[in-house]
Amino acid sequence: MKNNKTKIIAISNQKSSGKTTTAINIGAALAMKGSKVLMIDFDAQESLSNFFGFYGAEKNIAQLLFDVIDKRADINVAEYICHNDENDLDIIPTNLSDMNDLSKIIIAERGKEMVLRRLLTRYDVFSEYDYILIDCNASVDITVDNALTAADYVLIPCWAAPFNYGPLANTIVQIEDIRDELNPELKILGIIATFCERTNNCKMTKQMLFENYPNKICRTTISRTAAADTSLREKAAVFSNSKSNKTAQEYKALADELLDRMK
Ligand SMILES: Nc1ncnc2c1ncn2[C@@H]1O[C@H](COP(=O)(O)OP(=O)(O)OP(=O)(O)O)[C@@H](O)[C@H]1O
Numbered sequence: 003m004k005n006n007k008t009k010i011i012a013i014s015n016q017k018s019s020g021k022t023t024t025a026i027n028i029g030a031a032l033a034m035k036g037s038k039v040l041m042i043d044f045d046a047q048e049s050l051s052n053f054f055g056f057y058g059a060e061k062n063i064a065q066l067l068f069d070v071i072d073k074r075a076d077i078n079v080a081e082y083i084c085h086n087d088e089n090d091l092d093i094i095p096t097n098l099s100d101m102n103d104l105s106k107i108i109i110a111e112r113g114k115e116m117v118l119r120r121l122l123t124r125y126d127v128f129s130e131y132d133y134i135l136i137d138c139n140a141s142v143d144i145t146v147d148n149a150l151t152a153a154d155y156v157l158i159p160c161w162a163a164p165f166n167y168g169p170l171a172n173t174i175v176q177i178e179d180i181r182d183e184l185n186p187e188l189k190i191l192g193i194i195a196t197f198c199e200r201t202n203n204c205k206m207t208k209q210m211l212f213e214n215y216p217n218k219i220c221r222t223t224i225s226r227t228a229a230a231d232t233s234l235r236e237k238a239a240v241f242s243n244s245k246s247n248k249t250a251q252e253y254k255a256l257a258d259e260l261l262d263r264m265k
């Protein structure tokens with residue numbers, strides 16, 4: 003059973019906007035502050051799982067949801083939760099083929115958008131967490147609808163470039179639809195300008211983000227840096243105390259801003 007203390011945050015937007023990198027660093031930043039954090043990889047690509055060392059995990063979020071769909075009484079949720087020492091947080095990994103099967107099976111369910119919410123509200127183990135972060139895939143599909151229906155907040159990283167700015171409106175429409183129809187409590191925690199660099203394109207896009215989404219856009223922006231590239235790492239950038247590590251500084255500042263916004 004989820005209690006009121008547990009905050010569920012879905013991280014959602016279009017392709018390659020920095021969702022997984024933001025999930026990893028915000029999750030780790032919250033864990034560094036002493037919070038108990040669970041990360042759920044809800045994207046068949048397995049990027050978040052791979053970062054934490056899981057490849058094609060047998061015990062994965064899709065399997066857990068198959069059990070919920072089958073109304074099995076003997077689900078041992080704890081078996082699906084893995085601890086990651088390196089980043090001091092817990093993770094439920096994903097699996098490419100199981101996640102693809104889930105997308106097809108879930109469509110036939112009554113209350114098809116509610117399956118993840120059913121899981122997170124039904125089991126006591128989830129109420130032990132301060133934060134549950136759900137890394138979504140990049141499409142407007144039923145799994146993202148599930149994440150948004152289960153969440154208290156949605157975080158929207160947006161590559162500060164025109165190609166990512168346009169589709170942002172679609173993401174917001176999807177969020178508003180879910181809020182109006184299924185989850186009135188859902189709030190946009192913030193839009194985050196990511197991959198920021200010194201180009202005119204970026205400057206213009208940032209200006210549009212700040213002008214058109216004045217209440218939603220986070221003051222903290224994330225620069226495009228080699229340190230942010232998670233592909234070859236196992237530990238989140240935020241663990242670096244180096245003043246020269248811009249990514250660490252920015253994601254720590256972003257975590258503080260988000261905590262402020264959740265007050
Ligand atoms: N600020 C940044 N600077 C440089 N590289 C970054 C930055 N943020 C993310 N990356 C890299 O860019 C790629 C895409 O980022 P990420 O995986 O976080 O985006 P995503 O929105 O999760 O993508 P997808 O839609 O495929 O799930 C990754 O290789 C990541 O390591």
Ligand SMILES: [Mg+2]
Pocket residue numbers: 021022023045049050137138
């Ligand atoms: Mg991703």
